[in-house]
Amino acid sequence: MSTLLQDIEAQISGIKTGVTKQNVGTVREIGDGVAKIEGLSDAMLNEMLDFGNGIIGLALNLEETEVGAIVLGDYTSISEGQEVRTTGKLLQVPVGKALLGRVVNALGQPLDGKGPITTETFYPVEKIAPGIIKRKSVSQPVQTGIMAVDAMIPIGRGQRELIIGDRSTGKTTIGVDTIISQARLNRAAEEAKNTEYRPLYCIYVAIGQKQSNVARVVAVLEEAGAMPYTIIVSASASDSATNQYLAPFSGCAMGEWFMDNAMDALIIYDDLSKHAVAYRQVSLVLKRPSGREAYPGDVFYLHSRLLERSARVGEKYGNGSLTGLPIIETQAGDVSAYIPTNVISITDGQIYLETDLFYQGIRPAISVGLSVSRVGSAAQIKAMKQVAGRVKLDLAQFRELAAFAQFGSDLDAKTQAQLERGKRIVEVFKQPQYNPMPVEVQAATLWTVQNGLMDDVPVDKIKDFQFKLSDYLSSRKTALMDKIRAEKALSDQLIADLKAAVTEFKQTYK
Amino acid sequence: MKITKQARRDARQLFRSCMANGVLDENRVRQAVQLVIQDKPRGYLGLLNQFHRLVKLEIARRTARIESATALSPEFQSQVQTELTQKYGTGLSFLFVQNPALLGGLRIQVGGDVYNGSVQGRLAALQENF
Numbered sequence: 001m002s003t004l005l006q007d008i009e010a011q012i013s014g015i016k017t018g019v020t021k022q023n024v025g026t027v028r029e030i031g032d033g034v035a036k037i038e039g040l041s042d043a044m045l046n047e048m049l050d051f052g053n054g055i056i057g058l059a060l061n062l063e064e065t066e067v068g069a070i071v072l073g074d075y076t077s078i079s080e081g082q083e084v085r086t087t088g089k090l091l092q093v094p095v096g097k098a099l100l101g102r103v104v105n106a107l108g109q110p111l112d113g114k115g116p117i118t119t120e121t122f123y124p125v126e127k128i129a130p131g132i133i134k135r136k137s138v139s140q141p142v143q144t145g146i147m148a149v150d151a152m153i154p155i156g157r158g159q160r161e162l163i164i165g166d167r168s169t170g171k172t173t174i175g176v177d178t179i180i181s182q183a184r185l186n187r188a189a190e191e192a193k194n195t196e197y198r199p200l201y202c203i204y205v206a207i208g209q210k211q212s213n214v215a216r217v218v219a220v221l222e223e224a225g226a227m228p229y230t231i232i233v234s235a236s237a238s239d240s241a242t243n244q245y246l247a248p249f250s251g252c253a254m255g256e257w258f259m260d261n262a263m264d265a266l267i268i269y270d271d272l273s274k275h276a277v278a279y280r281q282v283s284l285v286l287k288r289p290s291g292r293e294a295y296p297g298d299v300f301y302l303h304s305r306l307l308e309r310s311a312r313v314g315e316k317y318g319n320g321s322l323t324g325l326p327i328i329e330t331q332a333g334d335v336s337a338y339i340p341t342n343v344i345s346i347t348d349g350q351i352y353l354e355t356d357l358f359y360q361g362i363r364p365a366i367s368v369g370l371s372v373s374r375v376g377s378a379a380q381i382k383a384m385k386q387v388a389g390r391v392k393l394d395l396a397q398f399r400e401l402a403a404f405a406q407f408g409s410d411l412d413a414k415t416q417a418q419l420e421r422g423k424r425i426v427e428v429f430k431q432p433q434y435n436p437m438p439v440e441v442q443a444a445t446l447w448t449v450q451n452g453l454m455d456d457v458p459v460d461k462i463k464d465f466q467f468k469l470s471d472y473l474s475s476r477k478t479a480l481m482d483k484i485r486a487e488k489a490l491s492d493q494l495i496a497d498l499k500a501a502v503t504e505f506k507q508t509y510k
Numbered sequence: 511m512k513i514t515k516q517a518r519r520d521a522r523q524l525f526r527s528c529m530a531n532g533v534l535d536e537n538r539v540r541q542a543v544q545l546v547i548q549d550k551p552r553g554y555l556g557l558l559n560q561f562h563r564l565v566k567l568e569i570a571r572r573t574a575r576i577e578s579a580t581a582l583s584p585e586f587q588s589q590v591q592t593e594l595t596q597k598y599g600t601g602l603s604f605l606f607v608q609n610p611a612l613l614g615g616l617r618i619q620v621g622g623d624v625y626n627g628s629v630q631g632r633l634a635a636l637q638e639n640f
Contacts, residue, residue, distance in 0.1 A: 019625050019626065020626050020627075021623060022626065039622035041571075041623070064522075
């Protein structure tokens, strides 16, 4: 009882007994989640406004006689003439490891029914990206577990790599596969008590998606045991446009906490096309001037300020990284539309997924010619560089030759060999969804195909051969795989061992 | 009523021309309204509506509303007026209101600024704190 009294006394003594100064205004207009407020002469840009009854707003337009604010929450209970107060605070969300394994909304409030999130740290939703001095070049890899990506379009920690493609071409799957791969690597390092390995925590931001899609992603991640390393920020299609607009910034703030605390994080924005649409809606209701395709003039800045926050920072400034994987959905393969060109120019490369390839059965449907990674190759491990260095060129030559081969059947032996090799490489890069592959197995498989050890396997048997070879290497040649993983390069000795192992396997393969 | 951009611009210009030394001149406002009604320029109703709004906001900005639970003595009223004039400059109009719901103390509102030294305000702060 005495502690109760002490608590009450402490709270009473904490209250200022003097005069309090507040800045207030009155609601002039409310609708579509946007309020126009008269007064509020001291309001700051992006300041939280208190509408009373626990409803908060965000000041987005500071005009001559009024303030335009977006309402976060149920705006239907707000009425004209209602008093609004400034709070002096910028919008902030909870951050920290307590959020791992949770599904939250754009304000960091739990949606998964697993109880409240206990964290004492909050980060502002809008934050200036780290400057030049704080940054460090990208040099550590993100192992996505997707062979085509890790070999040809490698991603580094701190990089921003766009995933772009039409609807249902496997964009989300690449993101989810990457999360699953990180969870496996994190868990393996934890079990092996490997303190050198830096775990990569993942944040998946669902913007304007169907709730069923989000539920499916959560189920896949739970099944793969990836949720303990993942935060899901959901602003689904049924959420207001304001929440959809804020969700990626909230997710980014959560990722920045890891970056500032010597950890690595990966954030997937799924997708920024819907984010631009939500922002367009907010801007139009706020009566901001519209530009091309009715998007507001600052839609480029909207995405550039978000993606610039992905970085790798130096030892003095947190020694962490935030890798960004934004997703853009194109319409009928048109990459020259407004939002796709904006985001392509902001990011450090793109993974372009093609519908045609997808329906030809080449999955992931990555278009090698149009996909590029501008900084990731510096982060690729040496073993992968050794085996994958020529793959992109070989595949490009194969596509060119295959196009010519359609017109005539008389081909010289060298061209035929190139075509056969190309077909096998294409087969090797096919990978089922939610099935990421360890980097050492990828290196071994690519070495096998590059050195002609798969040339005598029929093309339709390549997948079977690859699957069984991977199984054989992972179960029977664990020492060799561990060595490749540890040394991260294929020495002459390792190559000899690998050759012996593959030859041994081929003798038993039927 | 739809107010055109031109009407908004004209109303703002008219409003600015009614200011003298940063303070709204009542005579000029009255004259301006009369002139507009006489001349009836294109979209004058929209212009007058917008002008009315700007004047209303300016009056609200330059009005000090002093609420107290009981009536204030003339000396105290003049003291409050002097202090507010010192803070906000000349041209303020003062409105003294009795509001028993405050229980005690004063609540002063000048434009968007609210100084709440009332018992009711403190109780509300206490409630929020709990």
